[in-house]
Amino acid sequence: MRVSLFITCYNDTLFPATGQAVVRLLERLGHTIEFPLDQTCCGQMHYNTGYQQEAMPMMRRFVEVFRDAEAVCIPSSSCVAMIRDHYPLMAAEQSDPGLARAVDELLPRIYELTELLVHRLGLEDVGAAFPHRVTYHASCHSLRSLHLGDLPLRLLRSVRGIELLDLPNVDRCCGFGGTFAVKMGDVSAAMLAEKMQDIESTHAEYVTAVDNSCLMHIFGGLHRQNTGIRTAHIAEILASTGSEPLEGTT
């Protein structure tokens, strides 16, 4: 399959290893990856902070760049949620029937990474090996917008050597929330403190998730507290094999 990668602006800039892992994983599974260089940002930060007008050109750009894709893979559930939940409403407001139609036609070809693997490609065992104690953080958008359910866990359970540890209060927000983490820094920090207690109670070596945004927030706290616990995007665990183990961490 020809898979177009929307890496997202923050993965592109801050977490290149996640993008490299997606490429390695999908190529290992026999697919061709395209990376259109004209992509930038889905507009989520602007939209959710109240700058909805400013997000409009980003939606237009995204639709323009990916309109001919066979399948778009996005390793971030919150960006997928932005596209799925808000693009149709935004396009409707523009009174541009062409744009609304383009969004409608594009949406069925948008996949969050684990959706692509399990739903589109029918895989649960991607041939990965990761001999570590791992706990899975279910991001809010993955749970309540994409309704991923146990898709990520099904993929993780098939990873060789992994010891999966249940995270208590797995459905509770970590406190990131985009600009919330800065605008309401103290409340966000209190939410993070509770999440870190839950993580530490599992004795995991790694925390994984389908969103690097949550992981950036969680790891920021874990690192500041010198806990020694690491984070890895799920793509990095799924890309990891016996001969090519995970290099470094996010």
Place this chain on the structure above:
Amino acid sequence: MTIRVADAAESPSFQKAALPLLHDTQLRANVRHATDVIQRKRAAVVGETPDWQELREAASAIKTHTLRHLDSYLLQFEQACTAAGGHVHWASDADEANRIIADIVRQHGGKQLIKIKTMTSDETKLNDALEHEGIRAHETDLAELIIQLGHDKPSHIVVPALHKNRNQVREIFREQMHLPELGNQPEDLTAAARHYLREKFLSVNIGLCGANFLVAETGGVCIVESEGNGRMCLTLPDVLISLAGIEKIIPTFQDLEVFLQLLPRSATGERMNPYNSLWTGVRQNDGPKHFHVVLLDNGRTSVLADAEARQTLHCIRCAACLNTCPVYRQTGGHAYGSSYAGPVGAILTPQLLGMESAQSLPYASSLCGACYEVCPVKINIPEVLIHLRGRVVREQKSALDAEALAMKTAAAIFASRRRFEAAQRIGRLGQWPVVSNGWVKNLPGMLGNWTRVRDLRALPQQTFRGWWKQRVKDGKQADHA
């Protein structure tokens, strides 16, 4: 007209008000414990209701329909209530409602009234207004009594004193009821309250209540409660006054079938409330001789005018969104500065106030969506929060505001591949003053809110697109771009 929602217009921003609460370990333990208990109970009784999602759909549909025809349903209610011997009053704002109520009390020569818990009267600050008129209002709900005697403010829509534990309640009762020997067992505290309240029930002849539902078809009023104090207030006095927001209307008696399944399960985790009161007008030799309903607007019609946010008025005040909210869990209700705390307070308060005040409230959420998931009337709170953030930006923010400028700059960067790549390069090259050993530990300005408790890895030497371009150049990848 002056809209008032308790003290919300003068309250500090959420982030400022949250600080001392975050430092109050006793309060936070109380809030966590109480919300955990209610959530567990709710989950059990919701789990055993097979048609829960259908009930939510039905409630949402009834509310949507009612709000679309609110004008005619309100008139229908007035007609039916009047025909049954009640008096209906219309109040455009809090002051007018308080004035109407004070006038009724005076007409009947009263100096005191007994109240069953009503958040709407807290919204209008009725007790303070009556105090000015020389009228003393006695709260009879246990939690409201604790708040009133402790000179405190409610922190939760259903359980207003949830931020206090029983030792703290004992201290308030000891002092205010002059009971130096009072114990801290629930039985001790309820017995003390019962003794204190019984005297009020038997001596005060005017009662005040809110309304959970106003039935347009019959002119009836429905109130559900747990302690029986409501039943006392609703049946013993000669005069009964009900203060209700105009959104409390439902079209028919049969609609209660839906709401009386949703409300107790969502609010207190019960299949049914211990006391369900339903009455219509007045009857000879049975209950109050005079019955008044005060219908309150106080900003509700302007909420109704906003098509994207009017679902806010679906709210039946169950507080399930407060109990599940990870933000409320940390701060409790006082940070919201309003009678209405938690996620629904964050959307209701600024709208009632016309978006000019309480502008931090739409931002007091991580948009995690837990509130929408539990809402029995399916208010999409995260969507409304985002919509209201848009209104704050468009209607209230100066174009020269630092955040607005930063957002506009970011938008310009994302509008062009060339600018985006340049910004990535500039970030990488320009970050050295804040980077040490590969980590950012101290950022200036607003971003310092991030680094106060979290580290940030420095921008990597190569972006993903940089790696990709290199790969194409090295011939490992065909260039599709």
